[in-house]
Amino acid sequence: MEAMRIVHLGLGNFFRAHQAWYTSVAPESRDWPIAAFTGRSPEAARQLNAQNGRYTLLVRGPERDEAQIIGTVDTAYAANDHQAWQAHLASPRTALVTLTVTEAAYLRESGGGLAESRAAADVSAWLHGEPVRSVPGRLTAGLAERRLSRGGPIAIVPCDNLPANGEAVARVVLDFASLAEPALVPWIRDNVSFVSTMVDRITPRTTAGDLEAAASLTGFDDAMPVVTEPFTEWVLDGVFPAGRPGWEAGGARFVSDITAHEQRKLLLLNGGHSLLAYAGSARGHQTVADAVADPDCLAWLTQWWAEASRYVPLPPDEIMAYRQALLVRFSNGRIRHTLAQIAADGSQKIPIRVVPVLRGEVRAGRLPVGAIRVLASWIGHLRGAGAPVDDAGAALFVERAGNVRDLLALLAPDLATNEALVAAIEEATR
C-alpha cells in the first residue's frame, strides 16, 4: 500500500468540490495524494477507483459551466476497509485527516442521543475486539494504531457545518477513547491537533443531466461528476504539526479566531437555507433558486437575516455585503440545490442554525418573527408539510410535533416555559 499524505473520511460530493479542489490547486499538489474513505456505502469508492480517482468538477456559474478534471484522490476505499484505514492512519507520511461526515456524526445530544448511542454500541464493539463503525470509533482506532507505530503528531480537520467543529470532534474522540482505551487519552492530547474550520461551497447532488453536461465539455465519460458554484471559502483555525498543502493558493485563510466567520456562515447561509427548505417546500418549491424567486419567501429570508445578523460579530456593512452576495448565490437557477436535500437532518441543524438566535432574542425581551417562522416551518415539516422528513434523529420530534410546548421542551427546555413564545410559534404554524 502506497503512503498517502492526506486521509479523508466521507467521500461525498462536498469533499470533491472543496477540500480535494483546494489540494488540487495547491503548489506541488502531487506531493499531497489523498486516500479517501466512504462514510458508509462502498459504491463511491468502486466508481472512483474505476476512473483512477479522476473526476470532473463542473463549476456552474449563472451562465455557463467550466469543467476541471481533478486527480488528487490517489485511492478510494470502502468504509469497511478497516485494515487500510488503520494502515493509513498509522503511517508517518499521513499528515492530516479531513472529514465530511454530516452533522449527525458529531453531536452527542441529537434528539434521542442518536450519535451517542451509536458510539456507545461502538465502544462495546471495541471492547469485544470487533471493528468499530462510528466516526469517533474509527478515528480513535486509527489514532491508537498511530500511537503503536510511533507515527507521530497529526491534524484532524473536520469540514462539516458545525460551530467549533474542531472542538466537537475532539470531544467525541476523547470521550470515546476514555471509555475504550483510557491510556490513549494523554497521547491524543499531546499528538493530535483538532483544527476548526468554516467551509463554504454550495454543492448539490449530481443529476443524470450533469453527467451529459460533463461529458460534452470534456469528452471524458465520467460516471460521477460533481457540480458546484464558482464561490468557495475555507477558513481554518489550528495547527498542522506534520505539515499541510498550500491551500492558500485556492484562497483558504488561516486565522486565530474563527467565531465571526462561523457565525456569519452558519446563521446567514445555513440558517437561510433551512428557512427556505421548510417554508419554501411547503409552498411547493423544489429548489433554493425557486424559493428565493417567491416574494413571500424572500421577505421571510430578509426578516430572518435581520434578526440573525445581530449574532454575527462583524461590522454592519460587511454583513450587508455578505447578504447581498448570498442572494446572488441563492438565485443561481442553474444550481439545482433541492430543498429536500437541505431539509434532511433538521434535528441536527435547527439547534445550531436557529435556536441561538431565538434564545438571544427572547433573552433581549423580543419575540423574533423571522426566527419563529423558521422554527414554525420546521414544525410544519415534521407534521407532514413540504419536503418529506429524512432525519434519523427526528423520531421524538415527530412524536411531539403536534404540541409546540412539548417539542420546545425537547429542543430548548429553557424556552418551553415562555408562554408568549409558545403562543407565537403556535400561531405561526397555522
Ligand SMILES: NC(=O)c1ccc[n+]([C@@H]2O[C@H](COP(=O)([O-])OP(=O)(O)OC[C@H]3O[C@@H](n4cnc5c(N)ncnc54)[C@H](O)[C@@H]3O)[C@@H](O)[C@H]2O)c1
Ligand atoms: N453539499 C454542500 O453544499 C456542503 C457545503 C458545506 C459543508 N457541507 C458538509 O459536508 C457534508 C456532506 O455533504 P455532501 O454534499 O458531500 O453529501 P454526500 O451525501 O455527497 O456525502 C456525504 C458523505 O458523508 C458520509 N456520511 C454520512 N453520514 C455519516 C456517518 N454517520 N458516519 C460517517 N460518514 C457519514 C456518507 O457516507 C458520504 O460519504 C454535509 O453534511 C455538510 O456538513 C456540505
Ligand SMILES: O=P(O)(O)OC[C@@H](O)[C@@H](O)[C@H](O)[C@H](O)CO
Ligand atoms: O450540507 P448540510 O446538510 O449541512 O446543509 C445543507 C446546506 O445548507 C449546506 O450544504 C450548504 O449548501 C453549504 O453549507 C454551503 O456551503
